[in-house]
Amino acid sequence: MEFGPHLMLAVLEGAVTAAVLALMASGLSLVFGVMRVVNVAHGQFFMLGAVLAWAVSSAVSSALGGGAFGFVAAVLLAPVIAGALAVAADLTVLKRVGYDPERTIVATIGLLYILQQAALMTYGPEARPVAPPFNDRLALPWVAFGPEGPRLIWPWGLSITSYKLFVMGAAAAVLAGLWALMTRTGIGLVMRATQLDRETAQAFGIPVERVYAGVFGLGAALAALAGVLIVPIQQAHYLMGGDALLLSFIVVIIGGLGSLGGTVIAALLIGLSDGIVSVFFSPTLAKILATLLVALVLVFRPEGLRGKAAR
Amino acid sequence: MRGGRIIGLHLGLIAVLFALNFLLPAYSHGTVARVMVLATYAMGYNILFGYTGLLSLGHAMFFAAGMYGLAMPMTHLGLGAGPALLTGIGAAAVLSLGVGLLALRTRGVAFMIVTLMFAQAAWLTILLAGRWTRGDEGVVIPQADRVLLGLDLSDPQTRYLAALALFSAVLFGTLWLVRQPMGRVLVAIRENEDRAELLGYDTFRHKLGAVVLSGTVSGAAGAAYGLFFGYAGASFAETHYSIFPLLWVLLGGAGTVIGPFLGTLFMFYLIDLASGLTPAYMLIAGVALVLLTLFAPQGLAGEIRRRWWRGLP
Numbered sequence: 113m114e115f116g117p118h119l120m121l122a123v124l125e126g127a128v129t130a131a132v133l134a135l136m137a138s139g140l141s142l143v144f145g146v147m148r149v150v151n152v153a154h155g156q157f158f159m160l161g162a163v164l165a166w167a168v169s170s171a172v173s174s175a176l177g178g179g180a181f182g183f184v185a186a187v188l189l190a191p192v193i194a195g196a197l198a199v200a201a202d203l204t205v206l207k208r209v210g211y212d213p214e215r216t217i218v219a220t221i222g223l224l225y226i227l228q229q230a231a232l233m234t235y236g237p238e239a240r241p242v243a244p245p246f247n248d249r250l251a252l253p254w255v256a257f258g259p260e261g262p263r264l265i266w267p268w269g270l271s272i273t274s275y276k277l278f279v280m281g282a283a284a285a286v287l288a289g290l291w292a293l294m295t296r297t298g299i300g301l302v303m304r305a306t307q308l309d310r311e312t313a314q315a316f317g318i319p320v321e322r323v324y325a326g327v328f329g330l331g332a333a334l335a336a337l338a339g340v341l342i343v344p345i346q347q348a349h350y351l352m353g354g355d356a357l358l359l360s361f362i363v364v365i366i367g368g369l370g371s372l373g374g375t376v377i378a379a380l381l382i383g384l385s386d387g388i389v390s391v392f393f394s395p396t397l398a399k400i401l402a403t404l405l406v407a408l409v410l411v412f413r414p415e416g417l418r419g420k421a422a423r
Numbered sequence: 424m425r426g427g428r429i430i431g432l433h434l435g436l437i438a439v440l441f442a443l444n445f446l447l448p449a450y451s452h453g454t455v456a457r458v459m460v461l462a463t464y465a466m467g468y469n470i471l472f473g474y475t476g477l478l479s480l481g482h483a484m485f486f487a488a489g490m491y492g493l494a495m496p497m498t499h500l501g502l503g504a505g506p507a508l509l510t511g512i513g514a515a516a517v518l519s520l521g522v523g524l525l526a527l528r529t530r531g532v533a534f535m536i537v538t539l540m541f542a543q544a545a546w547l548t549i550l551l552a553g554r555w556t557r558g559d560e561g562v563v564i565p566q567a568d569r570v571l572l573g574l575d576l577s578d579p580q581t582r583y584l585a586a587l588a589l590f591s592a593v594l595f596g597t598l599w600l601v602r603q604p605m606g607r608v609l610v611a612i613r614e615n616e617d618r619a620e621l622l623g624y625d626t627f628r629h630k631l632g633a634v635v636l637s638g639t640v641s642g643a644a645g646a647a648y649g650l651f652f653g654y655a656g657a658s659f660a661e662t663h664y665s666i667f668p669l670l671w672v673l674l675g676g677a678g679t680v681i682g683p684f685l686g687t688l689f690m691f692y693l694i695d696l697a698s699g700l701t702p703a704y705m706l707i708a709g710v711a712l713v714l715l716t717l718f719a720p721q722g723l724a725g726e727i728r729r730r731w732w733r734g735l736p
Contacts, residue, residue: 205717219712219717229706
């Protein structure tokens, strides 16, 4: 393949990564924005989504006999289960440490190991796939400039699957829904009020602790949904949460902690550049540069690219 | 004399550990030697976390800097054990100075994430340089090279006593430090940084000093670990090894001199026990972290200090 089509393939792969990353990072950003705590266990909810997707879809497929039912059931159930687990963790652990930022980090590190090791004990160390509900290969054209002017060609290997297009569409729809929820509904208003000033919100009768529990659950559900969507492309594995957490950290920090718009832009930036860089350079080197970049952004520009400076 | 009991307690610990050298069965003998080196790492971590109140999630990079700073010149340049020990400690000191200068521009949660990111980059760098470090597989330091000042460190007895010497030096070093003006300013920064600054202390320089001291001690532990047990591998630079000292110090008691040792000893045996039962032994670490945060943020030695002995350093 020539350079042009190769680059386009990298961009398409990057766009899939960006879509999943945007979903996951928006959950992390939401939790940080409203609750002012960093959830280190966020990557494990992503892993949980993927593992639950495998469990649910294989259970449903064996009961109903194949088809897309398994995947549909996984999309509906896995985020709910992960969200419920997160709400339980919030009520039993985070609420009791009073959402103190540092103690919450230590507690969520504990939660990280509990979820990861529980997955190892029940799901096991193998990586397992989930069949996508549909997976048609769509060939893509490329414009070539010959001596007789531009014409369309169909380079071998330049294609995308319908499932990958579906992932991009689904992520965009969910993010639009999240944006509408935050800006256009009463629930969003309550969440924004809590984010702006916890004490005043409480004084106005907003049940802050229930809002916190709900936000923590919603954040985890978003990560789990990202996990469900990725599992037909990558396999489910109990250690997949670590890299995912790191990438979401990178996205959320570059985008500005707690800013949803910034998070989506940063996810596109990081997802696309990750796709492009890993195709042309060593992925390890790309990761080193990305982590160092993020550390330096935090050091020199803590408000991120679009976020507002902390008050 | 007020300090008498305190010095007595710590000398007593060293004496017990010395006596154990002759009493322990072979397996526990090796384990306690390992625990003493890792407790040195925990004590290094404690200088920053327990006494200065800065929570780092990236100390594995200092431990690994010491380990690779020792192992790389030994395997590739044929450096002797003594000079290599110094290059290991030096590498950790330089790295901690650089990381401190950058990371200390942030506070609180941002400091944790910056240290986590730097440590991640350091671990990936070790993997990237696989030609020399051999990545996850690691490098083995041959037995013949592990001779320091004429002492063969592959011999269990010698190794145990060398570990004890390192442990004692850092234990009494910490005890001395926390009674110095420097140590008291660190505690003041932990309790209320703005007030310490208002009182005229240069808090940035004190915090930088704490990062460098903490990183260097952690690096010394890493270098000693590589030299004593003859192996340097990338797994020591992974996030696990940044979380472990936090866990040990939290369990033993942050901001106490003896706490890191107690925490390391208990946790090491607990994880050792659990790893015989299930591959998911890190579950213990997770449960311990959550329970400690919820019910005993002071740790073992912190509880002793709260209930019985208010002057315990």
